Amino acid sequence: MIPAILATFAYGLALTLxxxxxxxxxxxxxxxxxxxxxxxxxxxxxxxAGITLLxxxxxxxxDLSLVSLVLLGVFFIQHRRQSxxxxxQVRIFASLGLAFSLCGFGLLPLDPYEPGYDSAxxxxxxxxxxxxxxxxxxxxxxxxxxxxxxGWRLHWLDSTNLxxxxxxxxxxxxxxxxxxxxxxxxx
Amino acid sequence: xxxxxxxRALPLALIACLTLWAGWPGFFELPPSRFxxxxxxxxxxxxxxxxxxxTLINPPDPLSVHxxxxxxxxxxxxxxxxxxGLREGSMDVKIYAADNQNGAWSPQRVLxxxxxxxxxxxxxxxxxxxxxxxxxxxxxxxxxxxxxxxxGWATSQLNLITSPDLGKSWRPARRLITAPFLNxxxxxxxxxxxxxxxxxxxxxxFELGGKQGELLILSPQGDVRRVTRMDYGSRSLQxxxxxxxPARAVAxxxxxxxxxxxxxxxxxxxxxxxxxxxxxxTDLPNPNSALAALRLEDGKLLAxxxxxxxxxxxxxxxxxxDDGWHWRVLHRFEDKEDFLxxxxxxxxxxxxxxxxxxxxxxAPDPAEIIRNVERNLCKPRCGWRYDYPYLIRAADGDFHxxxxxxxxxxxxxxxNRAWLEEKL
Numbered sequence: 001m002i003p004a005i006l007a008t009f010a011y012g013l014a015l016t017l018x019x020x021x022x023x024x025x026x027x028x029x030x031x032x033x034x035x036x037x038x039x040x041x042x043x044x045x046x047x048x049a050g051i052t053l054l055x056x057x058x059x060x061x062x063d064l065s066l067v068s069l070v071l072l073g074v075f076f077i078q079h080r081r082q083s084x085x086x087x088x089q090v091r092i093f094a095s096l097g098l099a100f101s102l103c104g105f106g107l108l109p110l111d112p113y114e115p116g117y118d119s120a121x122x123x124x125x126x127x128x129x130x131x132x133x134x135x136x137x138x139x140x141x142x143x144x145x146x147x148x149x150x151g152w153r154l155h156w157l158d159s160t161n162l163x164x165x166x167x168x169x170x171x172x173x174x175x176x177x178x179x180x181x182x183x184x185x186x187x
Numbered sequence: 188x189x190x191x192x193x194x195r196a197l198p199l200a201l202i203a204c205l206t207l208w209a210g211w212p213g214f215f216e217l218p219p220s221r222f223x224x225x226x227x228x229x230x231x232x233x234x235x236x237x238x239x240x241x242t243l244i245n246p247p248d249p250l251s252v253h254x255x256x257x258x259x260x261x262x263x264x265x266x267x268x269x270x271x272g273l274r275e276g277s278m279d280v281k282i283y284a285a286d287n288q289n290g291a292w293s294p295q296r297v298l299x300x301x302x303x304x305x306x307x308x309x310x311x312x313x314x315x316x317x318x319x320x321x322x323x324x325x326x327x328x329x330x331x332x333x334x335x336x337x338x339g340w341a342t343s344q345l346n347l348i349t350s351p352d353l354g355k356s357w358r359p360a361r362r363l364i365t366a367p368f369l370n371x372x373x374x375x376x377x378x379x380x381x382x383x384x385x386x387x388x389x390x391x392x393f394e395l396g397g398k399q400g401e402l403l404i405l406s407p408q409g410d411v412r413r414v415t416r417m418d419y420g421s422r423s424l425q426x427x428x429x430x431x432x433p434a435r436a437v438a439x440x441x442x443x444x445x446x447x448x449x450x451x452x453x454x455x456x457x458x459x460x461x462x463x464x465x466x467x468x469t470d471l472p473n474p475n476s477a478l479a480a481l482r483l484e485d486g487k488l489l490a491x492x493x494x495x496x497x498x499x500x501x502x503x504x505x506x507x508x509d510d511g512w513h514w515r516v517l518h519r520f521e522d523k524e525d526f527l528x529x530x531x532x533x534x535x536x537x538x539x540x541x542x543x544x545x546x547x548x549x550a551p552d553p554a555e556i557i558r559n560v561e562r563n564l565c566k567p568r569c570g571w572r573y574d575y576p577y578l579i580r581a582a583d584g585d586f587h588x589x590x591x592x593x594x595x596x597x598x599x600x601x602x603n604r605a606w607l608e609e610k611l
Contacts, residue, residue, distance in 0.1 A: 003309075004309050007309075050302075051305070051311060055305060055309055055310060055311050056311045058309055058310040058311070059305070059310040059311025059313075059336035059337075060311065060336050060337055061369060062310075062364075062369050100367065101367065101368050103367075104366065104367035104368040105368065105395060105396030105397050106393050106396065106397030106398075106399050106416065106419050106420070106421075107396055107419065107420060107421070108419060111416050111419075112367075113366070113367040113414070114413065114414065114415065114416075117411070117412060117414075118212065118213055118412065118413060119213050120210040120212075120213030120214045121213075122210075122213075123206055123209045123210030123213065124206060124210055126206070127202060127203065127206025127207075127209070127210070128206075130202050130206070131199050131202050131203065134198055134199060134202060135195075135199065142202070146202060146205055149205060149206060149209035149210075150205065150209065152209060153208065153209040155410075157364075158361070158362055158364050159370075159411075160364070160410050160411050160412070161364065161367075161411070163367055164367075167367075169368060169369050
């Protein structure tokens with residue numbers, strides 16, 4: 001039940017933000033944004049030919065990570081477009097995410113996914129990063145990482161692996177896309 | 188400490204506390220749980236008359252069936268599962284089951300469908316594949332089966348259904364999250380090993396980009412505890428794990444390497460599956476097809492495999508006395524080696540098929556068998572196919588082998604220790 005609720009919010013936020021990006025004129029009023037989010041969440045549960053969009057998205061892409069959910073939430077409640085992360089952070093994240101995904105294909109002897117199950121090292125690293133981001137004033141990233149840690153401990157998603165609370169493929173693709181697009185603009 | 192300093196330190200202390208709480212179980216690394224060794228069957232010594240019995244489990248509908256597995260239930264019944272539909276990978280494929288009491292198989296029943304799996308997991312499922320059934324140390328009957336949302340088998344995911352009453356009722360399916368990239372590409376084929384702490388170690392495999400065997404550890408509640416790779420690269424699939432001691436086990440894997448020689452791969456663990464030795468080739472030929480194996484009480488390994496390099500037209504019973512390195516053929520369950528590298532015409536195929544049907548034991552109407560086999564294997568030239576063996580040993584000492592017979596039926600062979608002794 002909890003994974004489905006979180007997936008509704010995550011995909012709802014993503015689709016609403018996409019909608020406002022396509023129609024920026026409608027973005028201004030908070031009430032309108034909330035209404036749009038509610039409408040999109042309802043649409044996600046509307047069955048068409050016996051299947052809902054949420055079921056399709058979860059079948060194809062799985063559940064989004066809690067980091068994605070928090071970042072999408074922060075983007076959503078922002079009144080003005082502000083950058084939550086620096087370009088350097090995006091680039092580092094995109095590179096690490098890409099390397100992690102490639103290791104996931106099993107072509108190298110390294111398996112970074114396995115420590116996500118029961119190791120204490122990964123949660124400590126994540127906690128350390130959360131401290132660092134908080135100390136440097138990047139509260140959104142810090143909260144996103146803490147949400148991932150809490151969600152993992154409380155088993156909020158179907159996965160028992162901490163990596164699935166921290167990363168997801170759409171987030172990595174978004175980071176890669178942002179990094180590439182920014183580089184293209186500045187080139 | 189002044190107030191400003193405290194205001195800065197307090198959030199960091201809270202983050203540290205939350206981190207400690209989240210990572211707490213990981214700070215106390217438990218000693219790795221050890222394998223539970225399969226009990227020696229009680230009736231094995233008392234058996235006198237050699238016995239080999241054959242049955243076809245499923246009716247002619249659906250047309251195509253594959254990937255059967257079988258479990259011996261604590262109440263003496265056998266429980267078999269397989270998938271079937273118009274053809275492998277079609278959207279009408281369902282997971283079917285039947286049970287066997289006193290030697291007779293019940294009519295097949297549907298155990299899982301794409302619609303039901305979609306509804307249970309809340310995730311779209313387009314097609315279903317390999318199911319594996321087993322009884323857990325807690326006495327529950329579990330079936331883990333493959334599903335696909337988009338793409339081919341390389342994008343498979345695993346689902347678990349559990350029955351607290353040995354198949355009378357089933358809890359809703361659960362999705363197992365086992366892989367980092369969109370949870371893609373974990374499939375199942377082999378019989379599990381069990382651990383002293385009640386965990387189940389299910390041999391699974393990954394085949395997106397790389398191809399390698401893995402050991403999936405499930406808690407008694409069905410949660411994924413860990414997935415351990417047995418290899419990396421793209422040369423092996425479908426591991427079969429056989430425990431020898433509480434810490435040591437040997438695994439045999441299907442060959443998926445493009446380069447010859449095509450042989451079954453072997454690896455072993457000495458820490459109950461946490462780490463696996465580098466793969467090495469055995470002398471058992473393998474045409475990139477699944478095999479089944481188990482360990483006998485005298486330490487020998489027994490395997491059922493297609494012991495040819497390029498086709499699945501022979502299915503043999505083999506034994507190894509040196510932990511899986513070298514193999515000797517004991518018996519050919521199916522042998523069409525005279526058709527190797529050639530496709531018989533329809534008339535020759537039907538003649539041979541009609542002869543074979545006489546040996547099947549209890550089976551559907553011969554005309555229906557011929558119709559299904561010809562539809563599945565004559566396109567337009569015909570070919571033989573005997574594959575996906577799955578071998579277990581029941582508490583009474585009997586061996587039960589199920590496999591796909593010409594893509595059309597699930598054949599069940601039951602033999603006893605006396606029959607095996609004759610072959611050994």
